[in-house]
Amino acid sequence: MIAKSPVPGxxxxxxxxxxTPEQAAALAxxxxxxxxxxLDLVPAGRRLLVLEGEAGAWLPPGWQVVPQSGGGLDERLAAAFAHAAGIAPRxxxxxVGMDTPQLGAALLxxxxxxxxxxxxxxxYGPAEDGGFWALGLARPDAGLARRLLVGLPMSTPDTGRALLDRLAAERLTVHHLPVATDVDTIRDARHVAAQAPDGRFAACLQSVEGALEVAE
Structure with a gap:
């Protein structure tokens, strides 16, 4: 998992x-x-959090934390796969990222x-905005990850299509996961909370929206 520590601003x-920045950080x-x-419910040999910032009380036991590399998001994603390949090359x-709290364990x-x-x-997990919420590699290595990700246009409506083109160029057989909504805007947040009404995210959004109503 690649993530940022939830720091306001x-x-x-x-x-x-x-x-407010504090409310946005609480939702994050x-x-x-x-x-x-x-992800704790998905069978895995190792659980790796590639983190920008410091871990907090939100981190459950059993996760290995490594810092994100420098560079743009494309380079940081490639480096995350290099970390994983270095730990368990076979x-x-x-x-996955931190923007899809509605995911269920069975989906993965x-x-x-x-x-x-x-x-x-x-x-490959496509996002509704044209990006992607998940990428998995059966045989990850640093070179393959860089060919797939470095230089990929990020945060555009064509990001996912460009990644699929690169996967095809590598002659990889791709399993498509379901489309999911990333939480970017308040509209996204409401949609995602409705999909997982019993989660912590939905409860936090309800509290935030109650505070926003009072402020109005």
Missing amino acids: RVKTRLTPPC EAALADTLAT APALL AEPLSPARRTGVDAW
């Missing part, structure tokens, strides 16, 4: 306004906690199970 800035922490809890690696556990991995080289 540094995370979820597109939620401000209507949220809730999304982070929900995603970590979900194991598949799946990378089933397609990544040993019975379903045969013949699959990569897993």
Whole structure:
């Protein structure tokens, strides 16, 4: 998992306004906690958090934390795969972010199970905004990760298509995961909370929106 520590003013800035930086950070922490809890339920040999900033009480036990590398998001994603490959070079690696707290464990556990991995080289999770929320590699290595990710146009409506083109150029067999909504705007947040109404993120959003109503 790649993430930022939920520090006001540094995370979820597109939620401000209507949220304050503190409210946006609280939503980011809730999304982070929900995603970590979900990933804890997915069978895995190792759990790696590639983090910008410091870990907090939201981090459950059993996760190895390494700092994000420098550079743009494309380089940081490639470096995250290099970290994973260095720790377990023969194991598949799946990378997700902190923007999809609505994910369920079965959504990942089933397609990544040993019975379903045969013949699959990569897993791709498309986001509704044209990006991607997950990328997995059956045989991750630093060179492959850099060819797939470095120089990829990030945060555009064509990011996902460009990544698929690179996966095809590497002749990789890709398993497509379901489309998911990233939390970028308050509208996204409401949509995601409705998909997972019992999660910490939904509860946090309800509290934030109550505070916003009072402020009005």
